Structure formats: C-alpha cells, structure tokens
Amino acid sequence: MGHSKAEKQASHDLIVKTAARVFRERGVDGIGLADLMKAAGLTHGGFYGHFASREDLIAEAVGFALREGGKTMASTVEGKPSAKVALGVLIDAYLSLAHRDELGTSCAVAAMASDVSRSNARCRSAYTRQVGNYLELLVSLIATEKRKSRRVKAITALSTLVGAVSMARAVNDEQLSRELLKAAADELKKQLAP
Amino acid sequence: MGHSKAEKQASHDLIVKTAARVFRERGVDGIGLADLMKAAGLTHGGFYGHFASREDLIAEAVGFALREGGKTMASTVEGKPSAKVALGVLIDAYLSLAHRDELGTSCAVAAMASDVSRSNARCRSAYTRQVGNYLELLVSLIATEKRKSRRVKAITALSTLVGAVSMARAVNDEQLSRELLKAAADELKKQLAP
DNA sequence: ATTATCTATAGATCTATAGATAATGC
DNA sequence: ATTATCTATAGATCTATAGATAATGC
Numbered sequence: 001m002g003h004s005k006a007e008k009q010a011s012h013d014l015i016v017k018t019a020a021r022v023f024r025e026r027g028v029d030g031i032g033l034a035d036l037m038k039a040a041g042l043t044h045g046g047f048y049g050h051f052a053s054r055e056d057l058i059a060e061a062v063g064f065a066l067r068e069g070g071k072t073m074a075s076t077v078e079g080k081p082s083a084k085v086a087l088g089v090l091i092d093a094y095l096s097l098a099h100r101d102e103l104g105t106s107c108a109v110a111a112m113a114s115d116v117s118r119s120n121a122r123c124r125s126a127y128t129r130q131v132g133n134y135l136e137l138l139v140s141l142i143a144t145e146k147r148k149s150r151r152v153k154a155i156t157a158l159s160t161l162v163g164a165v166s167m168a169r170a171v172n173d174e175q176l177s178r179e180l181l182k183a184a185a186d187e188l189k190k191q192l193a194p
Numbered sequence: 195m196g197h198s199k200a201e202k203q204a205s206h207d208l209i210v211k212t213a214a215r216v217f218r219e220r221g222v223d224g225i226g227l228a229d230l231m232k233a234a235g236l237t238h239g240g241f242y243g244h245f246a247s248r249e250d251l252i253a254e255a256v257g258f259a260l261r262e263g264g265k266t267m268a269s270t271v272e273g274k275p276s277a278k279v280a281l282g283v284l285i286d287a288y289l290s291l292a293h294r295d296e297l298g299t300s301c302a303v304a305a306m307a308s309d310v311s312r313s314n315a316r317c318r319s320a321y322t323r324q325v326g327n328y329l330e331l332l333v334s335l336i337a338t339e340k341r342k343s344r345r346v347k348a349i350t351a352l353s354t355l356v357g358a359v360s361m362a363r364a365v366n367d368e369q370l371s372r373e374l375l376k377a378a379a380d381e382l383k384k385q386l387a388p
Numbered sequence: 389a390t391t392a393t394c395t396a397t398a399g400a401t402c403t404a405t406a407g408a409t410a411a412t413g414c
Numbered sequence: 415a416t417t418a419t420c421t422a423t424a425g426a427t428c429t430a431t432a433g434a435t436a437a438t439g440c
Binding site: 197198199201226227228238239241242247248 | 427428429430431432436437438439
C-alpha cells in the first residue's frame with residue numbers, strides 16, 4: 001500500500017497506462033473498472049480517488065495511447081540518413097507483423113478509431129490532434145513537387161496504413177493478412193519512396 | 195403478438211437486421227439484449243427463442259452487415275458504362291459524407307473491423323470472405339498492365355478507403371474530416387481511373 | 389395441441405460510494 | 415492529522431432461464 005503523494009501520482013499513471021493498453025486490446029467497453037484496477041495491481045475501490053468517472057479515465061487513456069503512438073512513430077524515423085529512408089522505415093514498421101499483433105502498444109489512430117468516433121469531445125480532439133501530427137510528419141518526409149500535393153499524398157498514405165493494419169487484424173486467414181500488409185507496404189513505398 | 199412460423203422467421207430477421215444496424219452504430223458492446231429487442235419491437239424474454247446466445251446473434255448480425263455492404267457496393271457499380279466510370283463512382287460513394295455519417299447501413303469492413311478482430315471465428319471468416327469479395331471487385335475494375343499489379347493496387351485502394359472513412363468518423367474537426375475524404379478520393383481516382 | 393412471445397426473475401457484473409485501515413508527514 | 419488505498423455494498427444493468435399467455439393450425 002503506497003501512501004505518499006508521489007506514490008499516488010505513480011498509481012494514477014499506472015492506471016492510465018494499463019487502461020491505454022487494455023482499451024487498445026479489448027476495446028473501451030471490453031473491461032470493467034474492477035478488472036482494470038486489478039490489472040494495475042490495485043483494488044477497484046481506489047479508482048475514484050484518481051478519476052471523477054469512467055469517462056474521465058477513458059479520456060486520459062485515449063490521450064495517452066494516442067501520444068504514445070506518435071512518439072513511437074517519431075522515434076522510428078529519427079536519425080535516418082534521408083527522408084526517403086525514413087519513410088520506408090516508417091511504412092515497414094507500421095505494416096509489420098509486430099505492429100499488427102502487439103495491439104496493446106499499437107498506434108491508437110488505427111486501434112481506437114471506432115471507439116473514439118463514439119466517444120466524447122476530449123477523446124475526439126486528442127485523436128484529431130494526433131492525425132494532424134501524423135500528417136505533418138508524413139508531409140515532411142514525402143518528396144514531391146508541390147506542397148498541396150504532398151498533403152494529399154500524406155492523407156492517402158495515412159489512410160492506407162490505418163486501413164491495411166485494421167483489416168489485417170480482422171481477417172482470420174494468416175496468408176491474406178500478410179498479403180494485405182505486404183501489398184500496401186510495397187505499393188506505398190513504390191509511390192512515395194521509389 | 196405474431197405466432198406463425200412465417201412470423202417467427204420475420205421476427206428473427208428483424209432482430210438480426212436491427213442488430214446489424216445498431217452494432218455498426220454503437221459497437222457490438224454498445225447495447226444490451228433488452229434494448230436491442232426493444233429496438234426491434236419485441237421483449238427481451240423472446241430472444242432465446244431465436245438465438246442460442248448473444249454470441250450467436252453477433253455472428254449472424256456481423257455476417258448480415260458484411261453481406262449488406264457487399265451488395266450496396268455491387269449495386270453502386272452496376273450498369274456503369276465502363277470500369278473506369280464504375281471505379282470513380284465506387285470511390286466517390288465510399289468516401290462520401292453520406293457513407294461517413296450513415297453508420298448503421300455503412301460498410302462493415304470499416305465500421306466493424308476492430309469488433310471483428312476481437313470476435314469469434316464465424317465473424318472473422320465472414321469478414322475475410324467480404325474482404326476477398328471487395329478485392330475481386332476492385333481487381334475487375336482496375337485497368338493496369340499485369341494481374342499481380344492489379345491485386346496489389348486493389349489491396350492498397352481498399353485499405354485507403356477503409357482507413358480514410360474510419361479516421362473521418364473519429365476526428366471532430368469537420369473541415370479536416372472532409373479534407374481526409376476528398377484527398378483520399380482525389381488521389382485514388384488519379385491513380386486508378388485517370 | 390403446439391408454439392411464439394410475454395412477464396418475471398435469478399445470478400453475475402457494472403459503476404459509484406461509504407466507511408475502515410494503514411501508511412505518510414507535520 | 416492527513417490521505418491513499420482497502421473492504422464492503424448499493425443500485426443499476428447484463429445474460430440467461432422459467433413459466434404464463436395468447437396466438438396458430440391440426
């Protein structure tokens with residue numbers, strides 16, 4: 001039983017982090033507060049010392065999950081010798097088997113899209129911001145003539161990434177699932193980093 | 195109170211149809227059986243005369259929703275003067291504001307992707323089949339040199355469609371939402387039906 | 389007589405709260 | 415003394431079932 005202010009903050013962060021993982025794995029409606037607190041190593045009675053309501057946790061956890069995905073993507077491309085290489089690495093990472101299978105730490109723009117579309121404004125604003133961040137990153141990596149054209153291509157590329165990994169997770173034919181990821185990755189790299 | 199065999203079948207179909215709509219709107223976990231039966235104009239006690247379990251209904255409803263989406267798409271392209279025109283119409287319909295907003299009758303490959311990825315084999319097999327159907331349709335409409343290249347382009351196009359509409363539903367910035375749909379549509383048409 | 393649907397309810401689980409307990413920090 | 419977490423529980427809601435009711439179809 002931890003009781004200091006620092007420990008309370010640590011508990012708070014742990015609950016948010018746990019929820020960000022489990023909500024991506026099972027969906028926002030896929031776990032109750034008692035099981036969630038147990039997964040964080042706490043009892044459910046303590047929950048309301050940290051959050052005003054379940055909704056409140058959802059907003060924090062969705063925000064955390066979205067930011068985490070953004071950081072992961074940023075660090076994936078960091079220090080790459082060229083924009084072209086960085087873009088190729090980003091595409092391969094996003095459409096990897098690891099990203100498909102590790103739902104709990106995966107990009108929330110894909111994993112939580114439908115949950116967020118049914119959530120409150122706080123969740124949707126965080127989602128909107130993250131989509132904006134991804135588009136900015138992609139625009140900076142796409143090497144084509146006009147700025148406007150880069151934005152259109154960035155939107156299309158992000159849509160392709162999100163759609164491909166979503167479908168690859170839902171089909172139960174491993175061969176098709178891999179084909180979806182590989183075809184999308186090959187085509188995107190061919191178009192954007194030839 | 196209907197009591198004939200024909201009426202029972204009609205009730206069964208109505209429950210499935212209602213669930214296929216509401217599950218797309220609110221998610222599979224977004225409604226209980228009592229409210230679902232009420233939405234179908236019945237009382238919840240009658241549910242188990244039609245289905246062995248909630249899971250059983252989910253499987254039927256997900257299958258229905260997926261098939262409905264396939265039929266809608268097929269009828270959208272039907273009777274078009276050329277493959278190029280058909281492809282343009284399909285892309286515009288999928289990325290329309292109407293399709294974004296009418297979740298209850300929308301394409302289940304997008305709307306139910308995350309629910310299906312957490313569902314049983316029956317749901318996932320139906321999803322896999324529908325993805326196959328969509329790819330076949332797209333391959334038949336894409337006019338490029340090699341067969342293999344058409345399949346890769348079809349997968350990429352379907353991913354783009356699914357990803358764009360998913361994100362367009364989740365963001366709460368109407369301008370960005372429309373931009374996502376328009377950019378994806380413009381770019382897809384430019385690439386596939388120039 | 390059979391059966392589709394209804395009312396009523398059991399038992400589990402969910403969110404939220406109240407009050408007890410065991411730490412911290414003055 | 416204060417407070418973070420615990421145990422216990424209220425009240426609502428969920429899936430599933432039992433038995434009553436009101437139609438159909440012989």
